[in-house]
Amino acid sequence: MFSPTRRKLLLHASVLGAAAATGLAFGAQPATLRIGYQKSSTLITVLKAQGKLESALAPLGVTVSWSEFASGLPLTEALNAEAVDFSADVADTVPIFAQAAHARFVYVAQEAPSPGAQAIIVKRDGSLRSLADLRDKDIAVTKAAGSHYLLLAALAQAKIPADAVRIHYLTPADGRAAFEHGSVEAWVTWDPYVASVDQQPDVRILADGKGLATYQRYYLASARFAASRPDVIAVVYDQLRAAGQWVRSAPQDAARLLAPIWGLDAPTIERANARRSYQVREVTPENFAEQQKIADTFFNAHLLPAPVETSRAERWDFARKRAVAIGA
Missing domain, CATH: 3.40.190.10 (Periplasmic binding protein-like II)
Known part of the structure; x- marks a missing residue:
């Protein structure tokens, strides 16, 4: 059996080892951006296929790893567990369930309604x-x-x-x-x-969804990663905006790029993409109102354990380079 002092030293070493593995030991900045995405994460899939995000992050000494998920809920569960640092677009409902689970995340960006x-x-x-x-x-x-x-x-x-x-x-x-x-x-x-x-x-x-649900999709980051790498968050945001503009301006090229990845023919993808706005923008209080309605609907349907105050979540303020309350 180990002595109390020996057990304390072993515990201290294991904690330091875990911290080092995440790139956060002694205040070090993580050098890998771990992205979780799903099949409908069009813009992230475009960036991944084109290699543009890796190229944009290379000057910062940051590499990218990718993990695909079947849907948004397991993706945000991975974000909550800090298995990923950044969640590609998930439907407006998904962050509400993450907030109900007391996940520490930041709303980074939003796609306009689709x-x-x-x-x-x-x-x-x-x-x-x-x-x-x-x-x-x-x-x-x-x-x-x-x-x-x-x-x-x-x-x-x-x-x-x-x-x-x-x-x-x-x-x-x-x-x-x-x-x-x-x-x-x-x-x-x-x-x-x-x-x-x-x-x-x-x-x-x-x-x-017309007249029923506006369907806004959100990009999220773990609170810890956003706080430690605001430079990375800024680059990802700029790349997402550029990808959205490209998909809208070159729909046939985008469909051809995505066809072998999604396993769908290009005309089908072009039809799907035409129904999405792909307009990436910052999260602002005035564009956030439906979130509370969604949260209340799920709570009233007994699908959330407690009411969720969506205004208590945090959004990324690009001007101040930090997370602030939704209403701030």
Whole structure:
């Protein structure tokens, strides 16, 4: 058995080793930016494919590592666990669940609304002709995704209680399989998954987000990484804005670039991208109002353990190069 002094020395050494592994020991700046992203993280995928982010960060002595996630919720869980430093765009719902889990993160940027980029998909010859027809139906959706809020908003508009439908929480791939095999009567998802099926002759869009959910996507950073590398945050933001401008100005080139990565044909990708704004901007209080409505909706549906005050989250202030309260 080790003596108390020996155990204390071993514990101290292990703590120092863990800190050194993260690049934060003794105030050292991390030299690797660990990015988490998902299939719908278009702009990050463009930067990754073009190698532009690595090139822009090289003068700062920073390299990039990449980790792909199936959806936004596991991505922000990884951010909370400090397994990644930066989260590529996630739907507006996802940071609310992260905030409910007391995650320490900073809103870095926001994409302007894209309400047409998510939809409730049904069979063309099925019985669902209006939102009111969703009552008592089996519906596939990804938990905590923006499409989850779209579903709740659609049910509320149709005056259908959430417990009056059978919701199946599935990943996008599993949701599509369940829909195609007839296990569910509706599938609620987002682009590019919507575009992958919306041209099929037996499929139609029951409703998209217009008038229901604005669908703003957010870029997040761990609070610790943002505080230690504001220079990196600034570079990433500038690169995202440039990538968004390129996708909008060269839609066919962007679709051709993404086609082999996404495993979709270029026309499908171009159609999906046309429904996204890709306008990257700073997070401001006036563009943040819907977050509280989303948080209240999920709490009232008993999907959050406690109310979430979205204004208590932090956003990155580029002028001051630090995190501030949403309202500041």
